[in-house]
Amino acid sequence: MLFNSFEFLIFLPIVLIGFYLTTHKYRWLWLLAASYVFYMFHTPELILLLLISTVVDYVCALQIVKVSKTHKKNYAILSVLINLGMLGFFKYFSFFTTSVQEIFMFFGLNISPNETRGSYNFNQVLLPVGISFYTFQTISYTIDVYRGKIQPEKHFGYFALYVSFFPQLVAGPIERAARLLPQLKQKVLVNIEAIKQGLIMIAWGLFLKVVVADRLGLYVDAAFGDPELNHGLPLYIAAFFFAFQIYYDFSAYTAIAIGAAKTMGVDLMQNFNRPYFSTTVGQFWTRWHISLMEWLKDYVFIPMGGSKGSPVNITRNILVLFFIVGLWHGANWTFVVWGLLNALLLIVEYVTNPFRKKLFLALKLPQKVIDLLGWSALVVCLSIPLVFFRSPSIADALGYFKNMGTIDTLHINILGSYFELGLCFMLIIMVQTIHYVKGNDAIYELVTKPSRTVRWSIYLAYMVVVVLGAIHSQNSFIYFQF
Amino acid sequence: MGVLISFYLAMVYALSQGYVDDYYKKFTQPAGSLIIGLSTASEGLVPDMIEKDLKSFDFEGPMVNFALDGTQSRFGNVYFEGIKKKLKQTTTKKQLFILSVSPGSFAAQKYSSDEDINKMDKNSILGKVTDFTSNPNYNYIINTYGLPLYNALHSEDQWNHQTTHDNGWNETQWVIQGDTIAESDMKYWKWLTLRYFNKTVKDQVVSKYRKNSFIELLNFLKAKGTVMLVRLPADKEVLSIENNFWPAFDAYIEGISKTYQVPYFNYTYKPHGFKTYDGLHLESESAKKVTKILTTDLKDHLLNLNNPKNYTP
Numbered sequence: 001m002l003f004n005s006f007e008f009l010i011f012l013p014i015v016l017i018g019f020y021l022t023t024h025k026y027r028w029l030w031l032l033a034a035s036y037v038f039y040m041f042h043t044p045e046l047i048l049l050l051l052i053s054t055v056v057d058y059v060c061a062l063q064i065v066k067v068s069k070t071h072k073k074n075y076a077i078l079s080v081l082i083n084l085g086m087l088g089f090f091k092y093f094s095f096f097t098t099s100v101q102e103i104f105m106f107f108g109l110n111i112s113p114n115e116t117r118g119s120y121n122f123n124q125v126l127l128p129v130g131i132s133f134y135t136f137q138t139i140s141y142t143i144d145v146y147r148g149k150i151q152p153e154k155h156f157g158y159f160a161l162y163v164s165f166f167p168q169l170v171a172g173p174i175e176r177a178a179r180l181l182p183q184l185k186q187k188v189l190v191n192i193e194a195i196k197q198g199l200i201m202i203a204w205g206l207f208l209k210v211v212v213a214d215r216l217g218l219y220v221d222a223a224f225g226d227p228e229l230n231h232g233l234p235l236y237i238a239a240f241f242f243a244f245q246i247y248y249d250f251s252a253y254t255a256i257a258i259g260a261a262k263t264m265g266v267d268l269m270q271n272f273n274r275p276y277f278s279t280t281v282g283q284f285w286t287r288w289h290i291s292l293m294e295w296l297k298d299y300v301f302i303p304m305g306g307s308k309g310s311p312v313n314i315t316r317n318i319l320v321l322f323f324i325v326g327l328w329h330g331a332n333w334t335f336v337v338w339g340l341l342n343a344l345l346l347i348v349e350y351v352t353n354p355f356r357k358k359l360f361l362a363l364k365l366p367q368k369v370i371d372l373l374g375w376s377a378l379v380v381c382l383s384i385p386l387v388f389f390r391s392p393s394i395a396d397a398l399g400y401f402k403n404m405g406t407i408d409t410l411h412i413n414i415l416g417s418y419f420e421l422g423l424c425f426m427l428i429i430m431v432q433t434i435h436y437v438k439g440n441d442a443i444y445e446l447v448t449k450p451s452r453t454v455r456w457s458i459y460l461a462y463m464v465v466v467v468l469g470a471i472h473s474q475n476s477f478i479y480f481q482f
Numbered sequence: 483m484g485v486l487i488s489f490y491l492a493m494v495y496a497l498s499q500g501y502v503d504d505y506y507k508k509f510t511q512p513a514g515s516l517i518i519g520l521s522t523a524s525e526g527l528v529p530d531m532i533e534k535d536l537k538s539f540d541f542e543g544p545m546v547n548f549a550l551d552g553t554q555s556r557f558g559n560v561y562f563e564g565i566k567k568k569l570k571q572t573t574t575k576k577q578l579f580i581l582s583v584s585p586g587s588f589a590a591q592k593y594s595s596d597e598d599i600n601k602m603d604k605n606s607i608l609g610k611v612t613d614f615t616s617n618p619n620y621n622y623i624i625n626t627y628g629l630p631l632y633n634a635l636h637s638e639d640q641w642n643h644q645t646t647h648d649n650g651w652n653e654t655q656w657v658i659q660g661d662t663i664a665e666s667d668m669k670y671w672k673w674l675t676l677r678y679f680n681k682t683v684k685d686q687v688v689s690k691y692r693k694n695s696f697i698e699l700l701n702f703l704k705a706k707g708t709v710m711l712v713r714l715p716a717d718k719e720v721l722s723i724e725n726n727f728w729p730a731f732d733a734y735i736e737g738i739s740k741t742y743q744v745p746y747f748n749y750t751y752k753p754h755g756f757k758t759y760d761g762l763h764l765e766s767e768s769a770k771k772v773t774k775i776l777t778t779d780l781k782d783h784l785l786n787l788n789n790p791k792n793y794t795p
Contacts, residue, residue: 229674467490468632 001041003256004209011038012202012260015166016195019264024187028157031184031264035166039130046128049086054163056082057138061145061152072146079142083135090128095331130170132328136295138163141177143299150178158185167260171253173271173291180266188265200444201259207466208252212427214471216245219424222414224390224400231403234414239383239404242390244428247276250289255443274435279374281345281381292328296321314350318343334388334397341385490631491620497634498618501646502627505550505607508650510617512570514542515707517650518699519582520556523549526714526764527580528773529649535777539784541578542570542707547650552586553606557696560603565699567614569706577707580776581700582714583735585728588696590689599691656757656765663759671760672717679723688728700742710780711735711746714772717761721750745783747776 001007015034022030040047060079064072141162144150153159162181168174223230223238230238254271261268271290278284285293297306304317319340326339360370391397413421438446447458498506504524517527529545548555548568555561569577590599603609613621643663645653656663703709713735716724725731732748739746749756749772756768764772 463486463489467486467493468635469630471630472628 001038003253003260004206007041012263016263019188020190027188028155028161028184031166032157032161032164035161035164035169038166039164039169043129049090049128049131050134050164053083053086053135053138054160057142057163058153058156058159061142062154064142064145065152076142076146080139083139087131087135090131092327092331099333133172133174134163134169136174136292140174140295140299144177153177153181165261165266167257167266168268171250171257172289173254173257173269174295175269175291179269183266186265191265194265195263196448197444198259198262198264200447201262202256203259203462204443205252205255205257205259207462208248208255208431210470210472211466212431213245213248213252215420215427215469216241216248216424218471219415219421220245220390227396227400227403230414232407232409233412235400235404237412239387240379241424241428243379243383243386244276246386246389247272248431276379276432277375277436278378279371281342281349281378284378284382285342285346292325296324300324315347318346322346329389332392333394334391337394337397338385338389341388342382345381345385493631493634494620494623494627495618497623497627497631498620500634502623504644504646504652505554506619506622507646507648508546508548508550509611509614509619509622510648511544511546512615513544513546513548513568514570514572515545515578516565516568517545517547517549517580517582518555518561518565519549520584520586521549521551521652522584522714522716522763523547523580523582523712524551524650525652525654526769526772527582527712527776528651528653528770530647530651531770531773532578532580532777535774536578536780536784539578539781540576542572542574542576544649545578547647547652549582549650550607552589554608555606556587556589556603557692557699558603559600559695560606560609562695562699562702564608564611564614566702567612572706575705575707577703579703579707579709581703581709581711583696583711584713585688585724585731588688588692589686589727590692592685592687594689596691599689653766653769654759654763656759656767668759672719672758675761676719676723679720683723683727686727697738700738700744704742704744708784709742709744710783711739711744712776713746713748713750714764715749715756717758720761745780747779749775 001011011034015031018030018034019027036047036050039050057079060075063075067075141150145152153162158181161184162175162177165175165180165184219234220238220242223234224242227235251272258268258270269291273287273290275284275287278287301317301321304320305313306317307314309317322339322343323336324339325342326336329335329338365373387400388394388397391400415421434443434446447455450458515533517523517529517532519527524547527547527549529547533541533543533545546568548565591602594602607622607626610625611619611622612625613619642661643655643658645655647653700709713732728734735746735748738744756772757765758768759765
């Protein structure tokens with residue numbers, strides 16, 4: 001079920017009313033049922049994988065605390081293997097087989113599927129929505145139990161709810177059990193203020209998605225869809241727009257997730273912290289998709305040694321980390337290249353840090369100027385790897401860069417509407433200003449603090465803007481595909 | 483919430499009174515007879531001319547041009563179901579169906595299973611809409627209109643050379659109120675058409691699924707009235723790409739014509755005098771010319787004067 005769909009508009013109030021009408025003892029059951037209905041809405045059979053992950057990790061965690069020290073590790077490894085196995089098969093198997101085919105083709109051997117021979121094509125394997133999120137969430141649970149950080153959850157219902165809680169099931173945030181489970185178990189009384197804040201967050205997310213992100217997406221799709229035709233300046237604009245489209249699209253989803261959870265008394269973790277106001281690449285990656293980066297830091301980067309040790313080891317750790325970041329986002333070499341380019345940016349930033357410090361000191365540049373330079377460089381540096389992220393193949397991405405270099409016209413109005421183009425820029429400035437002032441998660445203060453007249457004017461203006469300005473053609477959230 | 487929904491529906495209604503898109507008017511009436519096919523038929527066949535010229539045969543009206551384009555209305559289950567929902571319920575067996583065929587109508591992505599093709603087709607307008615006959619058609623606009631609804635507040639800037647008629651015909655006029663489409667524009671659009679065709683054709687194959695669906699459709703329509711097949715003219719470069727994609731296409735359709743006893747009029751052999759504005763789509767006067775030739779041929783066929791023939795000017 002999509003957050004920006006008519007079905008969700010009906011679903012959420014029903015779940016909310018049912019939640020508060022149900023006694024605390026059975027609320028977990030109501031929410032669990034709702035979460036499964038949410039997940040099964042379009043493809044019911046995919047629930048099997050969610051159930052497998054749930055049962056495996058529930059059992060493994062319980063066993064970890066029961067068995068001897070030597071066997072604890074086996075259960076932790078079993079949980080990781082099964083979850084990563086499911087993820088590997090459903091998300092990466094066709095990528096793997098296609099890559100193998102391409103290697104064989106390079107050496108002149110054609111082993112690609114033939115339509116008339118009827119050989120099985122692994123591209124037909126369905127990618128279950130949310131699998132990258134819930135498998136990581138359950139792996140973190142088992143490892144935390146293994147490490148002794150938390151005790152295993154004995155109530156299967158609450159554990160199943162932790163795995164499948166619908167606001168964060170399909171696109172995060174990737175919650176830790178220590179944070180989410182206690183909230184799911186606590187008794188929640190009707191809190192009008194929390195419900196109001198949650199609804200405002202949902203409304204903000206909807207605005208970000210259908211008015212802003214999807215609008216930017218029209219220009220981006222037109223440019224990336226035919227870079228040869230739209231060469232030159234439009235491609236620069238599209239790359240710039242895409243950097244914001246993906247941010248607004250993902251933070252819209254997160255806002256709706258956080259808002260929906262808030263209406264039920266659950267505080268999900270923040271997933272973005274004004275990332276585009278970062279002044280260094282390192283800072284950016286502590287503010288973007290925070291739950292994923294924290295997960296990778298705790299379960300991959302630090303166990304490998306993190307940022308301790310020799311420069312060679314640190315470089316290796318950063319490359320491995322961002323290789324995984326890239327691959328997590330999608331089964332395509334473009335995502336891997338995107339990840340590795342970001343790693344390269346981090347490494348270059350790290351290596352040149354002493355030099356840059358000396359330079360700024362010598363030039364006696366004020367901190368604000370340094371920050372502005374850093375911010376400008378960051379926006380440019382982040383947009384370049386994102387071309388790989390957005391392109392369907394490396395060849396397409398390289399073709400995009402090549403066509404960027406062909407500036408033989410000033411025609412940038414590739415959608416045929418200067419009004420829409422201007423609106424895109426205005427909306428970016430507006431949203432960034434709001435994010436700068438409030439951040440994504442305190443948007444409701446902009447609405448709840450003013451007087452009643454102002455508040456109702458805002459509600460009315462919101463209604464007019466969303467109804468008249470929404471783009472309906474884009475539909476699904478970008479991060480649903482991960 | 484009620485206010486929001488009412489405002490939204492009011493805007494949808496306001497939009498429906500102006501220009502929505504090139505296809506909307508194909509979904510605003512039940513049809514007695516249909517023109518079926520891709521965008522070449524959407525622009526190349528004039529329903530009211532057919533109705534007028536064949537009035538004496540008393541076919542069920544109204545005739546609606548229900549041809550969309552290459553991404554929306556290739557032969558398949560989705561288009562078939564749409565046609566079923568589009569038709570008036572009648573038992574007269576006097577409905578007329580003009581099926582415009584081309585290799586593109588049978589094309590699908592390589593390595594796609596029947597299920598894949600059906601799934602892709604369901605993402606089209608025909609897959610998203612469930613109401614094919616209401617006016618205004620809220621279902622159509624709510625499910626398919628992708629642009630902002632503020633377009634309802636000003637007359638949408640449809641290209642002034644193009645008119646979408648109430649019977650579904652998309653008319654493109656070369657000359658309108660003294661404004662002529664520039665030759666350079668038409669040359670550029672033709673270049674775009676050929677570029678698109680050359681690029682697309684590499685990843686497409688002739689689909690068994692689409693061929694099977696075409697036969698199913700043919701049998702369904704034959705039970706309801708008169709069916710005829712037509713291949714519309716286009717520029718030679720476009721026809722060359724189509725014929726290279728499926729060299730046996732004409733032979734296949736001729737075989738279908740004989741087996742199912744439906745006439746096939748192939749107007750691609752000598753397209754002299756027909757003008758396209760982009761290599762593929764007929765401009766208004768040429769569309770009327772072709773439609774006139776078609777109705778003449780169809781009249782002949784129906785009166786049993788001649789056997790179905792290839793057109794020669």
